[in-house]
Amino acid sequence: MDDSTFKAHRKTQPRAVDLYSRALESLAGGVGHDLRRGHPLPLYMSRAAGSRKWDEDGREYIDYGMGNAALLLGHAPPEVCRAMHDALDLGFHFGNDHPMQLEWAELIQELVPCAERVRFVNSGSEGSMLALRVARAFTGKTKVLRFEGHFSGWHDGVGKGAMVPFDEPVSAGIPPAVLDTIEVIPADLDRVADLLEKDRDIAAVMLEPSGASWGTGPLSVEFNEKLRDLTRAAGVLLVYDEVITGFRYAPGGYQEYSGITPDMSFHGKIVAGGMPGGVVTGRADIMEVFDYTGDAHRDRYERVHHLGTFNANPVSTAAGIATLKRVATGLPHERANQLAGRLRQGMDDILREEGVAGYVYGDVSIFHVYLEAFPGSGASVREQLVTRDVNVLKGIPAPLVAAFQKMLLARGIDLVSYTGGVTSSAHTDEDIALTLEAFGEVIRSLVREHMIATLK
Numbered sequence: 159m160d161d162s163t164f165k166a167h168r169k170t171q172p173r174a175v176d177l178y179s180r181a182l183e184s185l186a187g188g189v190g191h192d193l194r195r196g197h198p199l200p201l202y203m204s205r206a207a208g209s210r211k212w213d214e215d216g217r218e219y220i221d222y223g224m225g226n227a228a229l230l231l232g233h234a235p236p237e238v239c240r241a242m243h244d245a246l247d248l249g250f251h252f253g254n255d256h257p258m259q260l261e262w263a264e265l266i267q268e269l270v271p272c273a274e275r276v277r278f279v280n281s282g283s284e285g286s287m288l289a290l291r292v293a294r295a296f297t298g299k300t301k302v303l304r305f306e307g308h309f310s311g312w313h314d315g316v317g318k319g320a321m322v323p324f325d326e327p328v329s330a331g332i333p334p335a336v337l338d339t340i341e342v343i344p345a346d347l348d349r350v351a352d353l354l355e356k357d358r359d360i361a362a363v364m365l366e367p368s369g370a371s372w373g374t375g376p377l378s379v380e381f382n383e384k385l386r387d388l389t390r391a392a393g394v395l396l397v398y399d400e401v402i403t404g405f406r407y408a409p410g411g412y413q414e415y416s417g418i419t420p421d422m423s424f425h426g427k428i429v430a431g432g433m434p435g436g437v438v439t440g441r442a443d444i445m446e447v448f449d450y451t452g453d454a455h456r457d458r459y460e461r462v463h464h465l466g467t468f469n470a471n472p473v474s475t476a477a478g479i480a481t482l483k484r485v486a487t488g489l490p491h492e493r494a495n496q497l498a499g500r501l502r503q504g505m506d507d508i509l510r511e512e513g514v515a516g517y518v519y520g521d522v523s524i525f526h527v528y529l530e531a532f533p534g535s536g537a538s539v540r541e542q543l544v545t546r547d548v549n550v551l552k553g554i555p556a557p558l559v560a561a562f563q564k565m566l567l568a569r570g571i572d573l574v575s576y577t578g579g580v581t582s583s584a585h586t587d588e589d590i591a592l593t594l595e596a597f598g599e600v601i602r603s604l605v606r607e608h609m610i611a612t613l614k
C-alpha cells in the first residue's frame with residue numbers, strides 16, 4: 159500500500175493504519191487469511207458480542223460474517239464461554255482422549271444421518287483432506303470429482319475448481335501430479351454420469367450440497383437426489399462438504415434438510431462452536447479403515463493412518479458440546495432463518511424498487527446478493543437474470559464486489575465474503591432494520607456511480 163492510501167485513512171482509522179503498517183513488516187502477505195485483506199485496510203477487531211463486533215478504531219459492526227459462518231449462536235454466547243472456561247481450568251491439552259470427546263461424538267451421531275462413526279480433526283480443510291484419504295483407502299481408487307466453484311478447503315488435494323478459471327490451480331505450489339487427481343466439471347448430471355461411466359478411477363464425488371461456495375451457485379435437492387443415485391450405482395462414494403451447511407441447514411445439516419444421506423461428510427465451524435475443530439463422519443463399514451485389526455500387514459499397509467496433536471482438544475470439545483446442545487433444539491435455526499428471510503425479502507424489495515438488475519437469494523440463514531455490473535445485459539425483467547450458472551453468480555466483477563463490501567463496511571455492516579452473509583440466533587430486529595437502511599443507501603450510490611446495471 160502506498161503512502162497516500164495510508165494518509166487518506168490516518169484520520170478515520172488511525173489504529174488500522176498503524177497496525178497494517180506493522181503487519182506488512184511481520185505477516186507474510188500482510189494478513190492471516192487471504193479474504194481478510196480489506197479495502198484497502200484489513201479490519202482489526204478488538205471485541206465481539208452477540209451480533210456485533212467493534213474494531214480497534216472504535217467502529218461498531220453488525221456482523222453477518224459470524225466468524226466465517228462458524229457462529230450460529232452469535233459471538234461469545236455465555237453458555238459456550240462458560241463451558242470453555244470450565245474446560246480450561248481442568249487443563250486445556252491432555253494429548254489423550256477424554257470423556258468429553260465421547261459426548262461430542264455421540265451428539266454428532268445423534269444429529270448427522272451419515273455419522274455412524276466420527277473422527278475429529280482441527281478444521282474444515284483437515285476434514286476435507288482426511289475424507290479424501292478415507293475414500294481412497296476404502297475404494298482403492300485415486301481421483302476426486304468436484305464441481306466448478308465448490309470450495310472444500312485450501313489444501314492441495316482440492317487445489318483446482320474453486321476459483322475462476324475453474325480448470326486452473328487455485329494457487330502456485332501445487333504439484334501437477336496432485337492436480338491430475340482432481341476432475342472438475344460443471345454441476346451437470348449428464349456430465350457426471352458420463353464421467354463415472356468412463357473413468358473407473360474415481361473414488362469420490364465431493365461437493366458442497368448447497369451448491370458452489372455455500373450456495374452462491376445453488377444446487378437443488380433434486381440435483382442432490384439424482385447425484386446420490388448416480389454415485390450409488392457407480393460404486394463411488396458421495397462425500398458432502400458440510401463445513402458451512404452442517405448444523406446450519408438443520409440441526410443435522412444438509413442431510414437432514416434434504417433427506418439425502420451421503421456415504422461420508424466432513425464438518426468444521428459450527429461443530430466446534432466456532433473454535434478450531436472439525437470432524438469426518440461416515441458409514442461404519444467405511445470408517446473401519448481406521449480400525450486396528452491385529453493383522454500386521456493390513457494394519458501397516460491398508461488402514462488409514464491419522465494423527466493430530468490437537469484433535470478434539472478439550473476447549474474446542476467443550477465449545478462444540480455446548481453449541482450442539484443448543485443446535486439440537488432447532489431453536490437457533492428458527493430464529494436465524496426467520497431473520498435471514500426478512501433480510502433477503504427486504505433487500506430484494508430494495509433492488510426491485512430501485513429497478514436494479516439483480517436479486518437476492520439463499521437458503522435458511524444465508525443470503526447472497528447478485529448484482530449485474532454496469533452497463534449490464536439489457537435485461538428488462540429480473541426473471542431473465544435468475545440463474546444457477548456459477549460462472550455468472552461468481553462472476554460479479556471484483557471492483558463492484560469491492561465497492562459493495564466497502565460501502566457496507568463504511569455503514570457498519572460486515573459480510574462473510576463476496577456479496578453474502580449469514581445470520582445467527584443473536585441477530586435482532588434492530589439489526590435487520592439498520593442493515594436494510596444501509597443496503598438501500600449502498601444500492602442507490604452504486605446506481606448513481608454507474609457501477610450496477612438497472613433493468614431497461
Ligand SMILES: Cc1ncc(COP(=O)(O)O)c(C=O)c1O
Binds near residue numbers: 226312372399426
Ligand atoms: C464449504 C467449505 N469447506 C471447507 C472449508 C475449509 O474450512 P477451514 O477454513 O476450517 O479449513 C470452508 C471454509 O470456509 C468452507 O466454506
